[in-house]
Amino acid sequence: MTTPIFTFTFLPLFLLFSSTFTPITANNVISEICKKCAQEEYTSMSYKFCVTSLQADPNSQGADLRQLGLISMKLVKNNVTNTRRFIKNLLKNEELDKFVRMCLDDCLDLYTDAITSIKQAVKDYKMKDNRHANLAVSSVAGAATTCEDGFEETPGLVSPLTKRNNEMSQLCDIALMIITMVSSSFY
Numbered sequence: 498m499t500t501p502i503f504t505f506t507f508l509p510l511f512l513l514f515s516s517t518f519t520p521i522t523a524n525n526v527i528s529e530i531c532k533k534c535a536q537e538e539y540t541s542m543s544y545k546f547c548v549t550s551l552q553a554d555p556n557s558q559g560a561d562l563r564q565l566g567l568i569s570m571k572l573v574k575n576n577v578t579n580t581r582r583f584i585k586n587l588l589k590n591e592e593l594d595k596f597v598r599m600c601l602d603d604c605l606d607l608y609t610d611a612i613t614s615i616k617q618a619v620k621d622y623k624m625k626d627n628r629h630a631n632l633a634v635s636s637v638a639g640a641a642t643t644c645e646d647g648f649e650e651t652p653g654l655v656s657p658l659t660k661r662n663n664e665m666s667q668l669c670d671i672a673l674m675i676i677t678m679v680s681s682s683f684y
């Protein structure tokens with residue numbers, strides 16, 4: 498009659514050890530990152546947006562937390578580059594409302610600086626200078642917010658960049674979350 502006792506004591510111990518030593522695979526890192534992002538009250542990020550964005554990069558398969566940080570910054574960089582190009586094209590329209598043009602000019606400057614910032618963030622992150630990486634990504638997020646706020650200052654203006662600005666902020670929030678997680682000694 499020793500078997501049942503053995504089973505009862507062995508099983509919980511076994512579970513404890515197996516969960517402690519389960520290798521952290523990409524999919525559960527992504528879901529861990531995205532759960533945390535979706536919990537943050539200051540972001541309106543959906544879990545799905547976060548997972549979809551990270552998984553869109555083929556290199557995210559098998560990536561660890563640190564590598565996912567770089568991937569998230571690459572996503573930010575792509576967004577910044579695409580939106581900057583989009584703004585430049587909008588500005589080619591000669592019939593643009595005067596106020597819209599002023600806002601877009603500001604956004605173009607902001608997005609141009611954001612390219613420098615995200616490149617700096619990648620450098621800092623690669624050198625494990627997480628504090629400066631955080632500052633640089635925060636300034637990219639600030640560019641999106643400032644760009645969007647510009648349109649709100651003149652009543653009646655509709656920002657043609659709302660969706661893009663929102664998505665860029667959210668991508669920055671993913672990168673910032675990963676930097677925070679990487680910085681904590683647990684990882």
Ligand SMILES: *[C@@H]1O[C@H](CO)[C@@H](O)[C@H](O)[C@H]1NC(C)=O
Pocket residue numbers: 550553572575576577579580661664665668
């Ligand atoms: C910005 O990134 C998101 C998530 O990766 C993507 O869905 C969206 O198409 C990108 N937008 C631009 C303008 O690149």
